[in-house]
Amino acid sequence: MSTQLTASIPRLKRIRPSQRMRNVELALLLAASAINLAALMLVQLGALGSIDLGPLSLCGLLAVLVLAIHIAMRFVAPQADALILPIATLLNGLGIAEIYRIDIALGNTGWDSLAFKQIAWSALALGGAFAVIMLIRQHRVLQRYTYVAGLIGVVLLLLPMVPGLGIELNGARVWIQIGTLTFQPGEIAKVALAIFFAGYLVQARDTLSMVGRTFLGMRFPRGRDLGPILVIWALSMGVIVFERDLGTGLLFFGLFLVMLYVATGRLSWVMLGLGLVAIGAVLANQFLPYVHDRFLNWTNAFSPAIYDENGGSYQLVQGLFGLAHGGLIGTGLGQGMPYITPVSQSDYIIASLGEELGLIGVFAILCLYLLLVGRGLRIGFAGHDDFSKLLAVGLAFVIALQVFIVVGGVTRVIPLTGLTTPFLAAGGSSLVANWMIAALLLRLSDSIRNEPRLVVGQ
C-alpha cells in the first residue's frame, strides 16, 4: 500500500536555485567593463589623441577573467550578492585607466609602466578571488582557524622587520622583497586579523559586555577585561613606531574597535578606544618626528616654509591644487596634470581622479564605496550566527576605514597617512587583499542564504 503511494508520487526534481542574482550581476558586470574600456579610450583620446588597441585588449582580458569568476559563481555560489563583483570591477578598471594616464605623462612603457603591472596584478588578484570562492565552500570553517589566523596576521605584520627580508621605501618599513618582487604583507594581514577578531570576539563578547560598573550613564568594563584592547593598541603603536606606518596602525586599531563595538554594543568601549587613540596621538606627536611632521603638514599646509621643506606639505598641497583644478566636472580623462603630485598613481590616485573627473566623478566613486560597504553590512545583518555577522561587518569596515583614512588624508580632513585606496591605487598586495575581501563577502552572502531557517536544539 505504502509502496504504491510512493510510486505514484514522481521523484521530486532537484530544485535549481534561482539565478536572478547572477543575471543582475551579469548585466552590471557588462556595464562596468564597458565603462572601464570607455575610461581607457578617453584617456588615450585626451592624452595621445588617438586610440591604441594594446592596453584596451589587456583590459578586455581582465573583463574575460571577471566573467569567468561570474560563470563559476553560477555553479558554486548562485545565491551570492550580485553587486560586490561589478562594483569592485569598476573601481579596479577606473584605477587602471588613471594609472595608465599618468604612465603616459611620465613616459613609462613596457615593464616600467605601472599600469601594465597593475593589470598583471589584477589578473593575479582575480585568480586569488577565484581560489577563495572555490576553496572556501563554507565560511564558518574559518572560525576553526581563529587563532591560526591571528598568528598569521601578526607574523605578516612583523615580517618587514626581519633583517634582509624587509625593505624601507619612502620612509616606511612595510615591504618585503623576494628577488625583484616586492610585497606589503600587512595588506594580507588585515584579512587574517578580521577573521581572528571575529572568532575571538564570538568567544569573548559575553565577558566583555556583561560585567562592569556604570559611570556617566555608560557601563564601563572591569580593569582585568581591558587586556585585549590594550594588546591590540600596543600592537598598533608598534607598527607606528617600528614600521613608521601610521595608516596601517590606525586601520588595525579602528577595525578592532568597530568589531568590539558591534560584538558588545557598549559605547564605553568606543570611548575607551578613542581615549587610547588620543593618548597614542599625543605620544607619537611628541616622540616620533615623522608623525610630528605629518601633524604640522596638516595644520599648516599652506605656510611657505613647510611647503618648501623636504618631506613637507608639497605633496598634500599639490593634491589639493589638483582637486581644485578639476572643479565640478573635471578636466577630462587624460587632459589634467595629476602627474605633478608625487606618488599620484598610488596614495594620491583619488586626487588624480578628482582632477580629471571632478567633484561629480569623485562623488560617484565614493558612492560606489558606500554601496560596497553597505552590501557588506547587509550581509552581516542577514547572518544567523555571531561569527558570520562579525566577519562580514569586519571585512566591510576594513574597506570603509581605508577609504576614510586615505580620502580624509588627501582632502586634509585628517593628517595624511600612507594607505592604499582599495581597488583603485597602484599596488599589487593591496589589490590581492581587497579582492580576497570581496571574494570572502561573496562566499559569506551565499552560505548565509543557504543556511537552515530554523534550528531546534543547540
Add this chain to the structure above:
Amino acid sequence: MSELTLLILRLGFLIALWVFVFFVVYAVRSDLFGQRVRRLPAQNSGGPGATAASAPSAASAFLTSAIPRLPAAETEIIASLAAPGSATDAPLRLVITSGDKTGQSLPLTGDTITIGRSADSSLVIKDDYTSTHHARLEIRGGTWILRDLDSTNGTLLGGVRVTGPTPVPWNTPITIGSTSFEVRR
C-alpha cells in the same frame, strides 16, 4: 578630435558613471536580500509600501541590539526568501509546539521543507532521536505531504507512526523525538 567632441564624451562618461551608480541602487532596492514582504493575500496590493516600512525597522534593530541571537523576526524574513510559487493561497506555518523552541514558527513557503540533523535541512533538529535526513514535507496539489526518510526513530503524525507519504491535516502534531510541530494557517 575636436575639443567639443571630447567635452561631450567626457560629460557622457560622467553620466555613465552615475547611471551605473543608480542602476546599482535600483538593484539594491529590488534585491532579494531579506527585504521581501511576507505574501499575505490582503497585503498583495500594498506590497511596495510595506517593503519600505519593514526596511528601516530592520536596520534600526541591527543598530540598537548589536547582535541579536537569531531573532524570530529575522528568521521569518530570511525564510520568506525561498523560491516563490507555492501552490497554496494563504501562507501556512510550521509552529513548534513542544520542545526547545516552543512557539517559534517557520513559514511554509517553497515546495519542500527538509527536517533532520544535518545543517542543510530547512528545519534543523539537533537531538539524539533525530536522523541526519529524518523527514520531508513536500507540497502535492495544494496539500502538504509528510514523508519519513527511513529514520531510525520514526516520525509520528497525530500519535501514529508514519509509514508512507501521508497528507498532513492542519493542527495535527507531527512528533520527531522530543520536538512536536503543527501545520497551521
